[in-house]
Amino acid sequence: MSWTLTIPIERYIQALLDTLMMVGVSAGIAFAAGIPLAVLLIVTSPAGFLESPRFNRVVGSVVNGFRATPFIVLLVALIPFTRLVAGTTIGVWAAIVPLSISATPFFARIAEVSLREIDPGLIEAAQAMGCKKWHIVRHVLLPEALPGIVGGFTITLVSLIGASAMAGAVGAGGLGDLAIRYGYQRFDTQVMAIVIAALIVLVTAVQWVGDSYVRWLKNR
């Protein structure tokens, strides 16, 4: 039994960094764009305090459209847009564009569910004490939905790690790409095993951190 690596360890490190880069940046964008989107969907929904059925329906349809498209299709379909934004259609940054666009509506819907579960009595109490709309978002909606939002963000991170494996299709590298090229195409079982183990550790770590934070929030 030999413990020598079939490919240099630098390849693994580079792949891990690529994955972390893709997931981290896309998750950041998804968070920054998804929260306002979720808040908009909630406050413009029927009985929301900025009720606007038409706006709500338009935004809702756009969100659903992106969610309905499989990531691998989106990756290819968005190539012209990616070129416009990232200036290139290959590499890590080229993958970040479709990853963020796919993760944002996904996260927005999850965050929307947590926001929807807030007791309407809390919003009523906030209105009764003289809160303006922004105060309600800032002091009631977001803090009260935080455990659900954090839980949803954890799920988003995990699906982003999965989706980033497909980014190899645009030459972005990453752990998934390594497994396909060496493990699958070159029958290098060792690479396959190491990549799978690394992904398991990564996902488990993300899930554990997310769960712990949610538990802490809920036990206050």
Place this chain on the structure above:
Amino acid sequence: MSEASVLRTGLGEAAWFDRTGYAARTDGTPLPHGVAQGSVVFDHVCKVYRSSAGPVHALKDISLAIPAGSIFGIIGRSGAGKSSLLRTINRLERPTSGTVYVDGVDIGTLDEGGLVRLRRRIGMIFQHFNLLSAKTVYENIALPLRVAGAPAREIERRVTELLALVGLQDKRDMYPARLSGGQKQRVGIARALATRPEILLCDEATSALDPETTQSILGLLRDINRRLGITIILITHEMSVIREIADQVLVLEKGHMAETGPVWQVFGAPRHDATRALLAPLQHSLPDDLRDRLLSRPPQAQRYRTVLRLSYTGAGRLEPDLARIAQALRRPVRLVHGGVDRIQGHPYGHLLLSVPGDDGQPLELSELTGGPQAVAHSIEVLGHVLDADHSH
């Protein structure tokens, strides 16, 4: 009487912290002539909800004045429209027609900024407390002040003061989940008082609490009313809450005003079926065993006792004086059942008395319920029972 004269005038956000009084008046704006601060007037208020089963009339032509500084109770069964009526005062709900005046101002005319300022003058507490679970006790009480733009030092001072008022100094940094129901409601009260409101709305504030905690919360509310002069408007489905603290009461039945008046009057002489139904749990009705033995006609050739019901409505503060009653009836009386309660010093209730019925002298009841000789507001013969023991 424009909105501007009362609500809009130069009220800086930080003015809420003026120690000398209510922030809304710190600029010295006079109230509209003859209107006291903290008064609420409903003028032909109606509320109609659209539902799939057609329009629902939640409030039908409510016209009523709530005096400043009073504790005003609104009672009714669930679905009577209490909650809708209460929410028209801070415009959480808008009437379909009619007008609500707070301090003489038609609140329907307020713009968004005016509405926010109005709501800072009207505190509200809730059945389920509605505290923010992600904020500590301190942060919950501080929130109305923070959103009003108060400086941090002022917030600190005011919240500390409020924590002392509701007796929760040691819970300052706890989250609401760690508090009992009564403690949560105390936080709710402190939060509602933060901006020094002139009116406090209580939405079934004690309905989720056990009887002992209810007493302590009601005591706190009474204390706040007396010490701060705040008008308290509360809705409840429990007559006992009204009896405990309210000065005046409105009985709502299916969106209508069934009756309204001082509590002692409405309780002592209820005129509407809805009131009687709500009062039933508080009243001493005829005990079952007695009802079974009751005869409508005096039995022949047997000793019997006549059962009388004496009612006290609270009017004229007429006291149930047993010695005088016995003297007036010219025979000894026995107290069978009943009880007398006092609201605002007015005794009201019923007494069931029995008197020997076979001594040849007919009972003269007509002169006992009117004039200076009156011993009760009404006396009614319920029936007769055979005298089991022959002591009389």
